[in-house]
Amino acid sequence: MNGEMSQADAEVLVLSETILLIEDDGQTRRILKSSLAPQGWKILESAYGEDGIAKVDEHRPDLVILDLGLPDMDGIEVVGVIRTLTASPVLILSARTQESEKIRALDAGADDYLTKPFGVGELEARVRALLRRRRNSLEIQPAYHSHGLYVDFATRTVTRHGNPIRLTPIEYRLLAVLVKNAGVVLTHRNLLRQVWGPGHANDIQYLRIYMGQLRHKLEEDPARPKYLKTEIGVGYRLLPPE
Amino acid sequence: MHFPSILLRYGYGLLLVALVTLFVWPLRSIIGAPSILLAYLLGVFLAAYRLGLGPSILAAVLSALAFAFFFAPPIFSFAISDLQNLLGLMVMLTVATVTSGLAGKLREQAAISDRRQRQAVVLYQLTEDFSNSQSVKEAVQLVPRHFRAGFDADAFIVLKTSDDPHEDDVVGQHPNNARFSWDRRISDQFLKGASAKNLSCVDEYGSRQTLLMSAQAPLGVLVTEPGFSPAGFDAEGKSFFANFQKQVTHHLERLKLAEEKQRVQMQIESESIRNSLLSGISHDLRTPLTRILGAASALALKKMTLSEMSKDELTQQIQDEARHMADVMNKVLEMARLAQGDIQPNLEWNDLEEIVGSSIARLEPSLSGWDLRLSMAPNLPLIWVDAVLLQQVLVNLIENVTKYCPVGSSIELSARLLEDGSLIVEVIDQGPGITSAERERIFRKFTRLDSESATTGVGLGLSLCRTIIELHGGELDVRPAQGGGAVFFLIIPTNKVHSELS
Numbered sequence: 195m196n197g198e199m200s201q202a203d204a205e206v207l208v209l210s211e212t213i214l215l216i217e218d219d220g221q222t223r224r225i226l227k228s229s230l231a232p233q234g235w236k237i238l239e240s241a242y243g244e245d246g247i248a249k250v251d252e253h254r255p256d257l258v259i260l261d262l263g264l265p266d267m268d269g270i271e272v273v274g275v276i277r278t279l280t281a282s283p284v285l286i287l288s289a290r291t292q293e294s295e296k297i298r299a300l301d302a303g304a305d306d307y308l309t310k311p312f313g314v315g316e317l318e319a320r321v322r323a324l325l326r327r328r329r330n331s332l333e334i335q336p337a338y339h340s341h342g343l344y345v346d347f348a349t350r351t352v353t354r355h356g357n358p359i360r361l362t363p364i365e366y367r368l369l370a371v372l373v374k375n376a377g378v379v380l381t382h383r384n385l386l387r388q389v390w391g392p393g394h395a396n397d398i399q400y401l402r403i404y405m406g407q408l409r410h411k412l413e414e415d416p417a418r419p420k421y422l423k424t425e426i427g428v429g430y431r432l433l434p435p436e
Numbered sequence: 437m438h439f440p441s442i443l444l445r446y447g448y449g450l451l452l453v454a455l456v457t458l459f460v461w462p463l464r465s466i467i468g469a470p471s472i473l474l475a476y477l478l479g480v481f482l483a484a485y486r487l488g489l490g491p492s493i494l495a496a497v498l499s500a501l502a503f504a505f506f507f508a509p510p511i512f513s514f515a516i517s518d519l520q521n522l523l524g525l526m527v528m529l530t531v532a533t534v535t536s537g538l539a540g541k542l543r544e545q546a547a548i549s550d551r552r553q554r555q556a557v558v559l560y561q562l563t564e565d566f567s568n569s570q571s572v573k574e575a576v577q578l579v580p581r582h583f584r585a586g587f588d589a590d591a592f593i594v595l596k597t598s599d600d601p602h603e604d605d606v607v608g609q610h611p612n613n614a615r616f617s618w619d620r621r622i623s624d625q626f627l628k629g630a631s632a633k634n635l636s637c638v639d640e641y642g643s644r645q646t647l648l649m650s651a652q653a654p655l656g657v658l659v660t661e662p663g664f665s666p667a668g669f670d671a672e673g674k675s676f677f678a679n680f681q682k683q684v685t686h687h688l689e690r691l692k693l694a695e696e697k698q699r700v701q702m703q704i705e706s707e708s709i710r711n712s713l714l715s716g717i718s719h720d721l722r723t724p725l726t727r728i729l730g731a732a733s734a735l736a737l738k739k740m741t742l743s744e745m746s747k748d749e750l751t752q753q754i755q756d757e758a759r760h761m762a763d764v765m766n767k768v769l770e771m772a773r774l775a776q777g778d779i780q781p782n783l784e785w786n787d788l789e790e791i792v793g794s795s796i797a798r799l800e801p802s803l804s805g806w807d808l809r810l811s812m813a814p815n816l817p818l819i820w821v822d823a824v825l826l827q828q829v830l831v832n833l834i835e836n837v838t839k840y841c842p843v844g845s846s847i848e849l850s851a852r853l854l855e856d857g858s859l860i861v862e863v864i865d866q867g868p869g870i871t872s873a874e875r876e877r878i879f880r881k882f883t884r885l886d887s888e889s890a891t892t893g894v895g896l897g898l899s900l901c902r903t904i905i906e907l908h909g910g911e912l913d914v915r916p917a918q919g920g921g922a923v924f925f926l927i928i929p930t931n932k933v934h935s936e937l938s
Contacts, residue, residue: 294782311758311759311762313755313759398784398785399785399818402785402786402787402790402818403787403818405787405790406787406789406790409789415810416789416793417789417792417793417796417810417812418793418796418797418810419793423794423797424790424791424793424794424797425794426790426791426794426823426824426827427782427822427823427824427827
């Protein structure tokens with residue numbers, strides 16, 4: 195019923211969505227394009243930071259995929275400029291495995307990251323999650339459902355395979371923020387700011403403890419979580435809805 | 437041996453004669469003049485032995501006078517009527533003088549041997565301290581103390597440590613702490629000079645600077661306090677000073693050579709580390725690359741004849757192997773970063789459960805053949821660690837099990853608190869186990885138990901794991917498991933326990 199309707203809406207929206215690739219390596223760009231274009235997205239390309247920024251300004255894409263290692267500009271700087279132009283999500287591609295780079299990019303305003311090399315499956319999942327979140331921010335989502343986990347915002351109830359789960363107010367708020375961003379990574383800072391308020395951005399121990407409690411309530415095997423994935427050194431990611 | 441001052445010694449001589457006189461006076465009627473003379477002779481002899489030549493002669497003269505005055509008739513007059521007494525007195529004086537001379541010489545010899553012994557002790561202690569020191573720098577710090585013990589004067593050594601002009605020469609006793617003034621320029625000149633001669637001079641402050649030379653090059657400069665001059669020493673003192681210098685020079689040279697040898701050895705070692713790293717990496721990359729090439733060329737050449745199923749299999753193989761190569765690359769980069777030593781652990785409050793969970797998630801595809809069991813104690817406290825590094829360690833430990841233990845065997849990962857509050861994480865396998873000889877080796881860099889096996893890995897894993905755990909103030913080791921297999925365990929202190937929430 196309701197779920198089917200939004201599904202149909204999404205299909206229509208997907209067709210008109212534009213993705214801008216800013217990546218200096220032609221081969222990588224070709225692979226990205228050939229795996230994303232068949233999904234119905236319109237693809238724009240750019241090989242340089244400055245040109246990419248100009249294209250963001252001109253075309254207002256719905257999503258930007260940005261390589262951090264560009265020849266003309268520091269990728270993190272590009273993120274900063276894009277943020278001043280549009281609220282569209284930015285997905286970072288990084289060859290660097292260092293967590294600090296990712297966090298710097300996320301702090302600068304990027305929305306998620308993919309570490310090179312990556313599979314096409316991962317790429318599509320990230321793009322879908324980011325675009326979904328962008329659409330969701332335009333309308334209120336009544337519910338979340340993924341592999342047996344069900345969150346109903348209207349009645350504030352959470353169930354797993356039909357069994358109700360009792361959450362404290364903070365746990366519920368934490369889960370709500372995760373659900374709104376399902377499939378997208380949320381940094382520790384971001385979560386702390388949204389759940390506890392800007393004054394607690396560095397109180398990571400609160401987050402660890404409440405996240406642990408939430409995991410123990412939601413997961414069948416908390417050490418091998420199915421829904422609440424830990425992105426080590428960066429943050430958390432909730433499984434995207436089915 | 438301790439000698440009283442000169443005046444006091446003459447006083448003692450006087451007292452000795454008075455004592456002999458008082459002792460003999462009541463006996464004068466019982467014993468004869470010869471015995472009385474012998475008593476005085478004993479006194480003189482004692483004086484000669486203990487007090488030196490001067491006091492003993494004083495004692496002899498006084499004894500003669502006392503004998504003449506108190507005992508030789510006429511009593512209470514210095515006149516001596518008896519020829520026999522006069523003769524006895526002459527003999528006593530002669531014997532006293534001769535024994536005094538002999539005793540004096542004896543004493544002198546004792547003093548000399550005492551000084552020699554002290555010098556030997558100084559040289560012995562110097563040698564011992566130098567032998568125990570590990571570096572030239574350390575040895576040089578010892579020189580001032582031993583110099584003071586040997587010569588009762590201040591001195592230190594200015595070193596030439598390197599040919600790099602930017603590196604400061606080390607000073608045995610920092611020049612700012614030196615208790616006397618000296619001219620730095622002279623020692624610099626000495627150390628710079630290629631002259632193979634032993635140089636020595638007195639600078640404008642009066643401090644003597646002596647160049648210590650090794651066979652080929654200047655080692656350092658001995659700077660001694662103003663006024664100290666070996667030229668004023670007797671032969672004995674001069675040779676002691678020369679020996680002292682020789683010892684210092686010898687040991688500095690030895691230590692310098694040892695340091696040089698160690699440096700060369702380290703260079704060789706790092707060269708061989710580089711080589712073994714390269715061969716390890718190329719082995720790790722060549723294996724999957726061969727498989728990718730094989731699968732790709734099969735796909736390219738036999739496109740028509742291959743069934744859909746085998747095409748899928750080959751594509752899957754290419755994907756898997758490429759992913760594996762990417763893993764190896766990431767690991768090598770990570771290890772290179774760690775091996776360079778620029779590890780800045782990003783310490784934060786972390787939940788072990790999350791680190792364990794993400795480690796398993798990272799390994800998931802390769803773990804499918806193994807039975808991984810988790811036993812984590814409930815309510816473990818948060819730990820103050822770098823999550824990324826600790827994850828690296830856990831991934832390494834679990835991956836090792838999958839490399840060395842048969843497929844299908846079980847892996848147990850357990851975590852609990854020890855009695856002292858620290859956290860222990862154990863990875864228990866059912867593999868072939870690790871012998872005590874292997875146990876020594878596996879934590880070394882670039883060691884793989886079977887270097888020719890098809891197992892991939894550059895052998896940096898365990899040594900880096902240990903480095904990481906030690907960075908956290910913990911320990912990583914292995915012990916045999918009950919019923920075969922090995923237990924790799926790591927212990928991390930939890931002393932920074934968070935008190936507000938736990």
